[in-house]
Amino acid sequence: MTGVLIVDDHPVILQGFRRVVEDAGVAMILEAADPVSGYRLFHRIRPQVAVVDLAFRGSGLAGLALIRRMRALEPRARILAFSMHRDPVVAARALEAGAIGYVFKDLPVGDFLAAFDAVxxxxxxxxxxxxxxxxxxxxxxEPSRYDTLSAREIQVSILLREGRDYRFIADNLSIGYRSVVNTCASIRKKLGARTQAELLGMILAVEDLGSHG
Incomplete structure (x- = not known):
C-alpha cells in the first residue's frame, strides 16, 4: 500500500491537507470530495493511510459508512477520522466503524501530524x-478496576494501546491466538467496556498502565 487518501468536501481543507502532508514527506496524495469517489479510489489504489471526514453536505455522517466499507475491504486499513465533531459518541462510532485514530480539524498542525504519524x-x-x-x-x-487486571492482562492492554493486533500479541507473548482473544474478553469484562471502542478509550486514557496490577 502506498500514498495517502483524504476524503473531504471542503476545498480549503483539501488544499491545506495537501500542503501539510507534502511537507511531511508524503509523495502520493489522493483526494476525493465525496464518499462514493473516496471508496472507488480506496478500492483501486489501496493507500497506506485514509483520512476521512465524517460529515458531508446532504449526507449526514456518511463518513462512518465509508470507514466501515474501507475496513471491510481492507482489514489492515489505517484510517484517521478527521472531523469537527467533538462529541465522544460520534468519535466512538468512528472507532467502532474501523478508524484507528480520531483528530479534530481545528487542532494545531503539530497535533494533526502527531495523529497522522501514529496512524x-x-x-x-x-x-x-x-x-x-x-x-x-x-x-x-475507577483505578480499582485497573488494579484487578492480572500481569498478563496488563501486558496485553499495553500492546493493544500500541495498536498491535491479536496475532502480533500472541507471537510477542508466546501464547496462543485463542488465549489473546480470551484475555481481551476478560479485560473488557473487568473494565466494564461494552465495545472495542470503549476499551480503546479506557486504555488510552490511563497515563501509565504499567503502574496497575
Missing part, C-alpha cells in the same frame, strides 16, 4: 481528553 505507523491515536470521555461512555474507569 501511518499503525498505532491508535485519540486526544487525551476525548479518550477519557469515550471511556466514560461505558462506565467510570
Amino acid at each position: 501511518r505507523a499503525g498505532r491508535p491515536y485519540l486526544p487525551h481528553r476525548l479518550a477519557t470521555q469515550i471511556a466514560s461512555l461505558g462506565a467510570a474507569s
Whole structure:
C-alpha cells in the first residue's frame, strides 16, 4: 500500500491537507470530495493511510459508512477520522466503524501530524481528553478496576494501546491466538467496556498502565 487518501468536501481543507502532508514527506496524495469517489479510489489504489471526514453536505455522517466499507475491504486499513465533531459518541462510532485514530480539524498542525504519524505507523491515536470521555461512555474507569487486571492482562492492554493486533500479541507473548482473544474478553469484562471502542478509550486514557496490577 502506498500514498495517502483524504476524503473531504471542503476545498480549503483539501488544499491545506495537501500542503501539510507534502511537507511531511508524503509523495502520493489522493483526494476525493465525496464518499462514493473516496471508496472507488480506496478500492483501486489501496493507500497506506485514509483520512476521512465524517460529515458531508446532504449526507449526514456518511463518513462512518465509508470507514466501515474501507475496513471491510481492507482489514489492515489505517484510517484517521478527521472531523469537527467533538462529541465522544460520534468519535466512538468512528472507532467502532474501523478508524484507528480520531483528530479534530481545528487542532494545531503539530497535533494533526502527531495523529497522522501514529496512524501511518499503525498505532491508535485519540486526544487525551476525548479518550477519557469515550471511556466514560461505558462506565467510570475507577483505578480499582485497573488494579484487578492480572500481569498478563496488563501486558496485553499495553500492546493493544500500541495498536498491535491479536496475532502480533500472541507471537510477542508466546501464547496462543485463542488465549489473546480470551484475555481481551476478560479485560473488557473487568473494565466494564461494552465495545472495542470503549476499551480503546479506557486504555488510552490511563497515563501509565504499567503502574496497575
